Amino acid sequence: MPQIILGLTEQVIIVGKKEQIVMARIDTGATSSSIDNKLANELGLVPITKSKIVKSAYGVKRRPVVKAKVKMDGFTIEEEFTLADRSHMTYKLLIGQNILKKGDFLIDPNK
DSSP states (O other), X not given: OOOEEEOSEEEEEEESSSEEEEEEEEOTTOSSEEEEHHHHHHTTOOOEEEEEEEEEXXXXXXXXXXXXXXXXXXXXXXXXXXXXXXXXXXXXXXXOHHHHTTTTEEEOTTO
16 A cells, blocks of 8 residues: 655545545644534534543543544545534644554655
8 A cells, every 4th residue: 555645734534424525634743633523513423432531732621532434545544533622723623643543644744
């Protein structure tokens, strides 16, 4: 399988009961991926019986977890996303290490 080169932001397809094309922030410093509450609702994603403690610039919080598929550059990965209020952020979807480790991805900040 060829290496997939990602930029700091990527257009991806996020899939729940529905699917939607969104711009995602690729964050190699984030341990887990995150999705905006409203976007998760629109996609029909419901929290699984699990939560994670997440450390962010806003402090430490326990967040519910959903499972969704993300399609990037022809590659599909099903993984967990923490639910967060990302309404004040530019990107409603953050792709973290839990997804990046599942593929042969190279992050190029110049892309």
